[in-house]
Amino acid sequence: MTRAFHIPWWRTGVVVALSALTIWLCRESAPPNIAPESGVVMDLPTLVGEYWGTSEPVSPSELALLPADTEFEKRIYQDLSGNSLTAQVVLSGGEKRSIHRPEVCLPGQGWSIQAGEVVPVTLANGRTLDVMKLTLNREIETAPGQRKNLRSYFLYWFVGKDTSTPYHWVRLAKTNWDMVTKKLQHRWAYVVVSAPVLEGFKPGAKTDQQTLDMLKDFIRQSVPKFQLSEMPQDERPQS
Numbered sequence: 001m002t003r004a005f006h007i008p009w010w011r012t013g014v015v016v017a018l019s020a021l022t023i024w025l026c027r028e029s030a031p032p033n034i035a036p037e038s039g040v041v042m043d044l045p046t047l048v049g050e051y052w053g054t055s056e057p058v059s060p061s062e063l064a065l066l067p068a069d070t071e072f073e074k075r076i077y078q079d080l081s082g083n084s085l086t087a088q089v090v091l092s093g094g095e096k097r098s099i100h101r102p103e104v105c106l107p108g109q110g111w112s113i114q115a116g117e118v119v120p121v122t123l124a125n126g127r128t129l130d131v132m133k134l135t136l137n138r139e140i141e142t143a144p145g146q147r148k149n150l151r152s153y154f155l156y157w158f159v160g161k162d163t164s165t166p167y168h169w170v171r172l173a174k175t176n177w178d179m180v181t182k183k184l185q186h187r188w189a190y191v192v193v194s195a196p197v198l199e200g201f202k203p204g205a206k207t208d209q210q211t212l213d214m215l216k217d218f219i220r221q222s223v224p225k226f227q228l229s230e231m232p233q234d235e236r237p238q239s
Helices: 009-028 060-065 168-181 208-226
Strands: 051-055 071-078 084-091 112-122 128-143 146-160 163-165 189-197
Touching: 084 208, 112 208, 128 163, 128 208, 146 168, 146 208, 163 168, 189 208
Parallel strands: none
Antiparallel strands: 051 071, 071 084, 084 189, 112 128, 128 146, 146 163, 146 189
16 A cells, blocks of 8 residues: 655645745846945055055966956055055955955965954944954074075955955955845955064064054054055045
8 A cells, every 4th residue: 555645735835935036036136237345445544653655566377367447546655764564455346256255366376375364343433343363474684595484474355345354355255245135245355464574583673562553553544544444434525
């Protein structure tokens, strides 16, 4: 005797509901017919505290790897004592591959990533910005036949329209969510502030902690000058 197999009604309802939701999301998440919106001003400040910034050209290798409509802003900052750091903003164009996790490309540049963690930075406006801090290491030649380990700090975060995150996966999730729920298409930017630890390489150079403090203080002072969500309302450029 064959026994009839019955599917509970509630399971059928769940399948139908999920199918309807999938169809709706696919239809609603189609690229909106609106221009992508950026969250940064592509003009890093010339003076940040005691640091004077000089424009630095983008390397040919970076230009070759990224789409032609990607925008760059890069400066080398130095103070009167000879301390220096690098700040860079990469603004995506029409293709999503303009922005990526630095963990992907840093090993190809000779850096070994020793550690990564999110650290909070209190900005000059009193708000808190979370950034990803990577501790890097590479071996360099200091003299013929002599090699030494160089440590560097690499702080980065992603900036969208009125939002920021240190996490790549949050950026991707927010891109899709805001496109569906708000019809907002982010034109993401990727911000990097970095410096090597030169103690032991240069007389009077900053220690490990002093180098990290220098980078965080630079972020504290500079971000409200180019990241729109942190700029005073009356200083934002008119759209």
